[in-house]
Amino acid sequence: MAELCVDYRLTASELEQFNADGYAGPFDLYEPSEMERHRRSITPKLLNPKTAIYKDEGSAVTTSLSNYDRHLDIDFLAEHITRPEIVDRVSSILGPDVLCWRSEFIVKYPGDEGTDWHQADTFSAVTDSRQPQILWPEGAGAGTITVWCAFTDSTVEKGCMQFIPGTHKKPMNYDESKTLKYDPDSINSLEKAGVKRGFFGYDYRQLQRDPNWSPDESEAVDMVMRKGQFVIFWSTMLHASHPHLGLTKEMRLGYVARYVPACVRVYPDRQMLDEFHGYASLENYGCVLVSGQDRYGHNKIAKTTFGGTPFRRR
Numbered sequence: 001m002a003e004l005c006v007d008y009r010l011t012a013s014e015l016e017q018f019n020a021d022g023y024a025g026p027f028d029l030y031e032p033s034e035m036e037r038h039r040r041s042i043t044p045k046l047l048n049p050k051t052a053i054y055k056d057e058g059s060a061v062t063t064s065l066s067n068y069d070r071h072l073d074i075d076f077l078a079e080h081i082t083r084p085e086i087v088d089r090v091s092s093i094l095g096p097d098v099l100c101w102r103s104e105f106i107v108k109y110p111g112d113e114g115t116d117w118h119q120a121d122t123f124s125a126v127t128d129s130r131q132p133q134i135l136w137p138e139g140a141g142a143g144t145i146t147v148w149c150a151f152t153d154s155t156v157e158k159g160c161m162q163f164i165p166g167t168h169k170k171p172m173n174y175d176e177s178k179t180l181k182y183d184p185d186s187i188n189s190l191e192k193a194g195v196k197r198g199f200f201g202y203d204y205r206q207l208q209r210d211p212n213w214s215p216d217e218s219e220a221v222d223m224v225m226r227k228g229q230f231v232i233f234w235s236t237m238l239h240a241s242h243p244h245l246g247l248t249k250e251m252r253l254g255y256v257a258r259y260v261p262a263c264v265r266v267y268p269d270r271q272m273l274d275e276f277h278g279y280a281s282l283e284n285y286g287c288v289l290v291s292g293q294d295r296y297g298h299n300k301i302a303k304t305t306f307g308g309t310p311f312r313r314r
Helices: 013-020 032-047 074-079 084-095
Strands: 024-026 098-109 145-150 161-163 195-198 221-223 229-234 239-241 254-259 271-277 278-281 286-292
Touching: 013 024, 013 084, 024 084, 032 074, 074 098, 074 254, 074 286, 084 098, 084 145, 084 229, 084 254, 084 286
Parallel strands: none
Antiparallel strands: 024 229, 098 254, 098 286, 145 229, 145 254, 161 221, 161 239, 271 278
């Protein structure tokens, strides 16, 4: 008997809520025991990334890029970014032709500070060249759709994310043409509104258009998730995270996949990925077409190791 094809697209009411708030979820994807099994199976590859497409080539004093875009060489992650539970929902927001342009792990260990409130439009603030990492057609949009999947339980005590709903529709509070300066002494030492918040030696306040501005945290929503759940949100929505209070020895591990419509140019006219003073060649990089067709030819399209080519909705 043929397996039924389940449609996971956002309903009209879910889409209305997403457009108003800037996020949707959390949604179930894996059972906790299944997620734990997958996490344990890929850990050796993450700790010894010989097959990763990026080899650090610069003075990567603050960041290693070798664990970015591991969906291009790890089967489980290749399958994960193409899961219909994710892709159907994302394509109901972005349209039928969708690219996964990036993925990364975000780790918070016991005692780690929370992450600053921030927004990202073109992701140029993280590059030394100040060049945009993504470029929408003029007047077509901004930001990317982020799918954040909990690989471990994500609680307030362990540093779960926080969102301020509706901020994706307001003017950007951050100027991505400004420079972030690395200061190792600031790690776990910056305090904002009584909470330790930074970003691995960076201070997102350096990007603020108004240096005296601060978000209204009374409007913040805590995004608590069990392992195996995911949430979808616009990168232009104000988001942050709580500190990991160290009440448990378990880290908080999230896996982020970022999606754009195929009309967007990714790393336009660039041969190197430079981010937070880490540098690597883009020679082996490519976007993954997860839904529909590439009608534009703007970007190099990669195949993953998962069955040679990823699952794709037609």
